Amino acid sequence: MSEEFLAHRRMLLGMAYRLLGTLYDAEDVLQEAYLRWTRADRSEVAEPRRYLTRVVARLAVDALRARQARREDYIGTWLPEPLRTGDHQQSLIDTEDLSMAMLHLMERLTPPQRAVYVLRNAFELPYAEIAGILDRTEDDCRQLHRRAAAALAGRARFSTDPAEHARLLEGFVAAARTGDVERLEALLHEDVVAWNDGGGKVRTGPNPIRGRAKVVRFFTAVMRRHDPSTTRTGVNGGAALLVEANYRYTMCLCVVDGKIHDLFRVANPAKLSTFDAQGSY
The missing domain is CATH 1.20.140.160 (PhyR, sigma-like (SL) domain)
Incomplete structure (x- = not known):
């Protein structure tokens, strides 16, 4: 070249x-x-x-x-491909202002x-x-x-604070594991939406899950049924989790007014190439 x-x-x-x-x-x-x-x-x-x-x-x-x-x-549901990033890794591209939330919003x-x-x-x-x-x-x-x-x-209302994202994400998973409905509801925006992309290769549900009550029911059931392991990672410069259950997926957030407004789960194996090796793009 x-x-x-x-x-x-x-x-x-x-x-x-x-x-x-x-x-x-x-x-x-x-x-x-x-x-x-x-x-x-x-x-x-x-x-x-x-x-x-x-x-x-x-x-x-x-x-x-x-x-x-x-x-x-x-x-x-189609979601953008998450790129694995982290403080100790060299990203293939610059990820500033490149959150999953922003890429998802640009689809409109x-x-x-x-x-x-x-x-x-x-x-x-x-x-x-x-x-x-x-x-x-x-x-x-x-x-x-x-x-x-x-x-x-x-997008002006989006929080871009990595520490806040990490705190909310880990708090959400911990509450879902224990079935703490009250804690989950406190973390979620009333208009929360869970977006799931399996690409037809993984069964994640065909439609977005909308509303606090439905999101709580879905994730408490998922955590109870599969008891997944989670690893901290970075996606597009922000905090995320890599989840290993009956299938693998990344999960990251969009935060509005201090609460989780969107949950993005990408399970389509074709979109997880940057998580396939120990190194990162």
């Missing part, structure tokens, strides 16, 4: 992952981008970083559109909205450059960004 491409690979992979939400799809995009790079007339490429950014962004938007078109074939955006939002907010590109990358006008890109920001307005 050429040195010029390698010099920008981490940035490009981070962009593709933010746009697509899975490492597998992001790697596919980078492979195609590299093939195009090898075929490009380098004498006409004044700025490799800008050229590669344009190629990867366009490929990712195309891939996102194709995936959304076939999303109806996905079994159960259209592909062009998501592209503009990521390029503007995560990579701080000027609208003129974004317009050139996406073959749109600057005014169009500004409008797309306004709509994306409005759709993501709820």
Whole structure:
């Protein structure tokens, strides 16, 4: 792989992952981008970083559109792929502002909205450059960004304190193990939702579990039936647990107003590749 491409690979992979939400799809995009790079007339490429950014962004938007078109074939709830991270590990990509909650929220955006939002907010590109990358006008890109920001307005209430997430997550699991309903209810937001992604490969339930009472019943039953082991880990720069029961899954939170607003459980084996080895991406 050429040195010029390698010099920008981490940035490009981070962009593709933010746009697509899975490492597998992001790697596919980078492979195609590299093939195009090898075929490009380098004498006409004044700025490799800008050229590669344009190629990867366009490929990712195309891939996102194709995936959304076939999303109806996905079994159960689709969640982004969690990336294993931790203080003692080197992440494959920068995970700042890359929580599962944020990636999940971005699924409500259209592909062009998501592209503009990521390029503007995560990579701080000027609208003129974004317009050139996406073959749109600057005014169009500004409008797309306004709509994306409005759709993501709820993120302002998210807590990003890792210590708070860890405390709530471990308190939740401990209370579920003992069947302490009162304690569980105190930890959960009244509008709590548990999202479960098994991808049709693991039976996690086809639909989100909504409401405090239903979430309490579900998790106390799961803990009583399977008595899982849990290990502290990191997902996308935040606190998480790796759970081993009758199947393996990661669990992390979205916290609003000091309480658990969303629980994200990813059990689809295809999305747990960064947890397969002792090392981390």
